[in-house]
Amino acid sequence: MDADTLRLAASGRRPWGLLAGAAAVAALVLLPLAFTLWQALTYGGQEAADLLLRPIVARLAGNTLLIVVASTLSCALAGTASAWFVERTRLPGHKLWALLCVVPLAIPPFITSFAWVSISADLQGFWGAWLVLTTAYTPLVYLPVSAMLRNMDPALEETARALGLGPWACFGRVALPQLKPALLGGMLLVALSSLSEFGAFMLLHFHTFTTEIYAEYRASFDSAGASLLASVLMLLGVVCLLAELRVRGDARYQRLDRGARRAAQRIELSWKRWPVLAGLLLQTAATLLVPIATILYWTLQPGADAVTPAEVSPQLLLSATLSSLELGLSGAALTTLLALPLGYLLARHPGRLAHLLERVVYLAQGVPGIVIALALVNLAIQWLRPLYQSALMLVLAYAVMFLPLALVSVRSALLQAESQLEELARSLGLNWWQALWRVVLPLAGPGLGAAASLVFISIVTELTATLLLSPIGTETLATQVWADTAALAFAAAAPYAAILIALSLCSTWLLMSLLGRGAVLGGGAHHE
Known part of the structure; x- marks a missing residue:
């Protein structure tokens, strides 16, 4: 407890103005969420069952879960691998690669979808959606994992290496457990972002709960039916939050001593640097080169x-x-x-x-943005x-x-x-x-x-x-x-x-x- 809190407790004063302001802000956030649940409850039991038990809802649920799981796993793999190679190996131009792994955050998924769809209509559906989300959301895993690698005590890995573990065994048995909070946090962000994605799925003709909620509202202005589907989407978001909390557990990962902070010794890749560079180059091409080059091409293309x-x-x-x-x-x-x-x-x-x-x-x-927007409408x-x-x-x-x-x-x-x-x-x-x-x-x-x-x-x-x-x-x-x-x-x-x-x-x-x-x-x- 800091000095301000101790003094506040001793004097018996409470920051009522601050509490009122903070409570008003929290109420503003709760308002559209509570309204969505209230709208969903106005649906009769039989009507709700008829709406939710339609075959299309099962297909939407399958598509939503499939893309969330697939994109989360692929982003976790690509983001963790990129972070480890950039932060732990003697990779040529590692500072440039660190920047190139973050810049895709500036390009929204629907812009990437525009680029791929304009190249070929065959890139629609699940595979196109999976490609776009992986290229767009990999930085959400890369950023926390790379930060954790920079702040991690290098003595842990050095001791493991001294005891005979190779680079890959050292990563799997020593580094990866320490990366668990950052990795799970990044995966949670990817899962929630994939769950709430709308523009990319619409352009790629991949139907999920978000696209159906939008279509339901636009087609019939049925706010109660759309709110019922939105409540299911909110429930999936809460499940993601609880799953991340459950998997993360109560383990502690902070250092027990402050010590002198120093950089970890980088591993020499030798001939392996070429396939690593090729992989990073391919990732950069998919995340940056294709969208930017496609936009430049169409900008210079005559309308006819x-x-x-x-x-x-x-x-x-x-x-x-x-x-x-x-x-x-x-x-x-x-x-x-x-x-x-x-x-x-x-x-x-x-x-x-x-x-x-x-x-x-x-x-x-x-909570997906479409749920909040629909509630405010x-x-x-x-x-x-x-x-x-x-x-x-x-x-x-x-x-x-x-x-x-x-x-x-x-x-x-x-x-x-x-x-x-x-x-x-x-x-x-x-x-x-x-x-x-x-x-x-x-x-x-x-x-x-x-x-x-x-x-x-x-x-x-x-x-x-x-x-x-x-x-x-x-x-x-x-x-x-x-x-x-x-x-x-x-x-x-x-x-x-x-x-x-x-x-x-x-x-x-x-x-x-x-x-x-x-x-x-x-x-x-x-x-x-």
């Missing part, structure tokens, strides 16, 4: 030579770009602002209630009619969906802003708000900027909620790519996809820069 000729309107291109920027910036600002009360509460006044509110917010991470139609088809409703949906991403960075940033400096400012006569504005927020600035950048990337590449909630006449880069690709107008979609990737890459560069700056500024602070 395209599959479906279509003119690119400069006005629409500019309008979609400005809409994406406006929604991304406003959504990132609101989401970061909403994360501040709970983040400050967790950083300065941790306790059971604070952690309970944190877990409530994290529920949104396990129904809420707006029934009780919040002035918000229906408004930009404010869409920005609120973004805030609910991406609040967990912002909260992680905001909490870490506030932990880095040392509480002693805030106490010193208060002792010099500043009130709580002045100390927060003039001391805490400037210190936490890089981390807050990183949180906003991460949310901005997620918003400009988001598709499902934007399709369901965007005001009539509002088009974004993501919705234009989806609409033109669905009509096989690949040449028309290419400029929108190019600008979208450029925005994502710039935001990713800004994110990495802010994270690096935050690490420097917070080097002496406590980290969690």
Whole structure:
């Protein structure tokens, strides 16, 4: 327990304002989830059975489970192998490969789907979906595993090698058990992302629960039926969360002594470096070269030579770009602002209630975006009619969906802003708000900027909620790519996809820069 918590407990004071703000944020997250369950319960027992026991539902469940399991396993294998070769071997250009293994995060899956579908229609269905999700989500495993490898005590592996274990046996018996938390966490992210994917599956004509929920709502506006299917999808997300918690167990993996941190000795690959380089090159080609090259090809392709000729309107291109920027910036600002009360509460006044509110917010991470968007559509139609088809409703949906991403960075940033400096400012006569504005927020600035950048990337590449909630006449880069690709107008979609990737890459560069700056500024602070 830190000094702030001890002093708070001793004085008997509670941060009621912070608690109220954090509770309001948690209630905002719970609202669409609870409404979805309530809508599903309005279905009669026999009607629900008739809907859920249809053959198509069994086929959708099979497709959903198959793609989630297949993509999670392939991403785990590719991400772990890439991380080990980059961090533990004398791989030529390992710093460049480290960057190339992360950059695919800036390319959303539906853009990758656009690239592969425009190459060949044979890449549709399960195999196309599996290829796209593997190339898009492998970095979600690579990032935590590579970070764990960098922070792991190299003495463990060196001792195993000294006792006669070879490189592969050392990895399997020593390194892999230590990587368990990072690997399972990455696999959980892949599973939840695959479960909630929509745009890629629609473009690849691979039918899952997300595509059926969207079709059900668009075809008949049957909110109760769509909510019932959405509840099944929510249940699958909860199962993924519980399965990860069960497999992870209660084992502890932290070092017992601080010691002197040093880099692990890299293993010499000799002739094996050539097949490893070939594998990494193939992975980079599938994740980066194919999407970027395809977009460039269709951008330069005359409309008459395209599959479906279509003119690119400069006005629409500019309008979609400005809409994406406006929604991304406003959504990132609101989401970061909403994360501040709970983040400050967790950083300065941790306790059971604070952690309970944190877990409530994290529920949104396990719920597909289409479920949240559909619930907000129904809420707006029934009780919040002035918000229906408004930009404010869409920005609120973004805030609910991406609040967990912002909260992680905001909490870490506030932990880095040392509480002693805030106490010193208060002792010099500043009130709580002045100390927060003039001391805490400037210190936490890089981390807050990183949180906003991460949310901005997620918003400009988001598709499902934007399709369901965007005001009539509002088009974004993501919705234009989806609409033109669905009509096989690949040449028309290419400029929108190019600008979208450029925005994502710039935001990713800004994110990495802010994270690096935050690490420097917070080097002496406590980290969690």
